[in-house]
Amino acid sequence: MFSFKSNITLTRGSSRNLYLQLCDQVISFIKSGKIPPSTKLPSSRKLSEDLHVHRKTIIAAYDELISQGWIETIPSRGTFVTSSLPLVQPKKFNFSALNNIAKEKSGFSFVTRPHLLRKLNAKNSLETLIIDDGIPDHRLAPNEEIGRIYRNITKKSYHKNLLTYGSIYGNTELRNNLVSYLNETRGLNVSMDNILITRGSQMGIYLASQLLLTNKNRIITGSTNYMTADNTFTEAGGIIEQVPTDNDGLDTIAVEKICKIKKISAVYVTSHHHHPTTVTLSAKRRMHLLQLAQQYNFAIIEDDYDYDFHYSNSPILPLASNDTNGNVIYIGGFTKIIAPALRIGYLIAPKDFVDEAARLRRIIDRQGDTILEQTLAQMIHTGDIQKHCNKVVKIYKARRDLFCLLLKEKLDNYFDFEVPKGGMAVWVTLNKAYNWDIICSKAKAVQLEVTPDWRRYDNDNSGHNGIRMGFASLNEEEIHEAINRLVTVFEKL
Template sequence: MIPYKTIIKIDRASKQPVYIQLTNQFIDLIKKRTLPPRTKLPGSRTLADLIGLHRKTVIACYEELTLQGWIESIPKKGTFVHKDIPVLQQQEWIEKTVSKKDDKAGFSFNKKSLLTRKFPQDHLDDYMYVNDGVSDERLAPVKELSIIYRKIANKKHTLKYMNYGTTYGNLELRETLACYLSETRGLNITKDNILITRGSQMGMFLASQLLVENQDYIIVGETNYSSADTTFEYAHAKLLRVKVDEHGLDTHDIEKLCKNYAVKAVYTTPHHHHPTTVTLCAKRRMHLLNLAKTYHFAILEDDYDYDFHYNHAPILPLSSHDTCGNVIYIGSICKTVAPVFRVGYLVAPKAFVDECAKLRRFVDRQGDAILELTFSSFIKDGSLDRHIKKVVKIYKDRRDLFCNLLKEELSDYLSFEIPKGGMALWVTLNKKYSWDTVTEIAKEHKLIISEWQRYDVTNCKHNAIRMGFSCYNETEAKEFVRRFKKTMQDIDLQESFSY
């Protein structure tokens, strides 16, 4: 006789229904073979009396076990553990109890080493982080967006957007963006040229998957956005690198490569080259467009920070000058407002957008239609432009302050050019120092520098990294520089003792 009274424990304080607790304990007993196949279970009234439960609770438990196939009822004989329950093959453990599931998978799968990154997953409040240049989430227009979102969500006609929708993205937002990008960036497009994405990275992924067949060539800068490199390599592209100088990508190098290789695409961040922040000059822009027409390759234009310019009016994208359908233009709203709002766009010839929409169905069925409607309204009523005007002024002031602090406190260690726009500096460390050493000592001062090596994948030894300034207010910028200076002073002190 199974001692049901002692082995079954019911937690009356638990939020889980009692019959579910009872069901799960029976399943556990069956899996462990405490109740082997064909074991007869006590009647519902008998079990209820044994463990002090209402008979209806036991009946509900037995019904659930029957529905799941753990037990079976045989007329005129009773209720039994199902005769065909197989033995669960389990790993032999050295320890008698295990507090959590094993970290190792019980099946084989492909591990992609190129996807491995060492960015910190948790941000501790008392640490500061050298970043690529990110917006300050404290400036996000959360109140305005929440009012619009709530208003839209409460409308009765919005219910239709709660179901599955188009993989192209919300129609209203696509129409709004077509007008907005035409007015602000000179793009001659309609809604049919726009696919809404979860951010520019999704657009880059979709485009690379469709552009690249095994071992196709993509041209990128000698210094380049590392996530773009990874995206193309994941698509099995072969990367060809060209020099980047103060005028951006060297298009004469691109032309030389096109004469020797069947180039499928050129990736560029022309407004502010990532990571060096330089702008692709007008002459090279026109040259690149002509090369794309001549050699029939795509230009993947990642315009990640178009809205942030300080010294002059924004330079129109390559896409605004494209008359032959060679440019795939990628951007996002989340970079401008706050990273949490995953709304981006891919702009391209309709035939390519259609294929991206097909692929997107199997990557991410659709976006958040209510959020997309919210941003459509946010753009149309002028709120986005007002927000941009506000933060551009703030970020310009922060750039100026940050640059002044670095010059005053760290000129013996660092050099840089003041960027015309964007949210980061391209900072070169004095050749007598190593970023490896700086990274290690900086941790002692609660300053984190993550994966500095990604800025020099070709081993140019430029000794430079990208250093964001936009997320630091005056107090934080001063503290950042103080910690960096203390790091460098400690390195100098260590070197003086080593002699």
């Protein structure tokens, strides 16, 4: 005979009501087989006396269990565990496991993806400085403008339709405003039909790769490349063909040689600031790549992740601005301009490709944050986005100049680098006498975190010893301190 008095423990003062605590434990005993189907339960009066709680608490618990189908009341007979429940073989019951919801091992098999395994950043103390691989400073985000516009939108009754299902292509007003914004700032010639709103540029890369690379289709990338893009292409089932990159960007002569002997479905390029080395694809190679795309009928996935951040002169127009044959899939977003958490990007392509990408996006993520997209649409219309962009470009340029100056003055014996024309990071090559594993390990001792997974930059295992060192997310005081700590690391070597 199961003893409710000795097995049920209720905690007063808990955030969970007593009757729900009772429900949780009764359900657990039923699931474990300790209380089998058709077992008669104590009366509400008897159980309230045994557990020292008000009878209404027991009645509320029984009502909840009845509504969930765990127990049933039979007139003139009493309350029983539902007879139709399957009989469970009792096991040794571990009551402490009731509150242990973090299970480590699955009780089923599933597909694993080793190529997606990546070292996670450790939790750092407030005193730790981080030299990342080039991300924006979220502290500069225009929070007041975003909040003000967002609140105004939610207050307007005619915006209530934003709370229901919308277009799988994204917010209509945002797409419409992007037409003017992108045509003016990037020299494109697109309409709303060419625009799909995505959850950041990474979703755009994923959608494009799923449509282009299944069945082991081939894609050309640089021998040094954005590792997340490579992982995405591999996940899609594509085969990656690598070509060299130099000071003029992707080697298009090498691209042509591969196209002559193999069927190529796509070429991935970060034309404005090659990731990771930051170099710009030369005008000659841009034209050559477009010619090859037309000749061999492949797509160019142009990831223009930080177009707006060019410091030496005006930003160089993307390949998409000269695409007359419908070969370029142009991907960008507002993550770098505003903040990483603002996951709004766009995929620009011919209408038939956008239509298919939208259908695929529908089964991954039905739609984005419609209110946030409406907020961004208004910020583009009022010019707030461009004003903010102009502001942070000046700040990041000053940080780049200071970071490179201090690297040159204090660490010239250890690093080779060129001052980048744009972007948010410097591509530095460590003297071959030193090892990044040792540097990163010793940096932790002085509370400095240097890009922990540095091997992801060495896609072709050439051992070039180069990494990206971001400057944008550090203010000038932090840059001084980070370089001083790095100097300390090398002095200890």
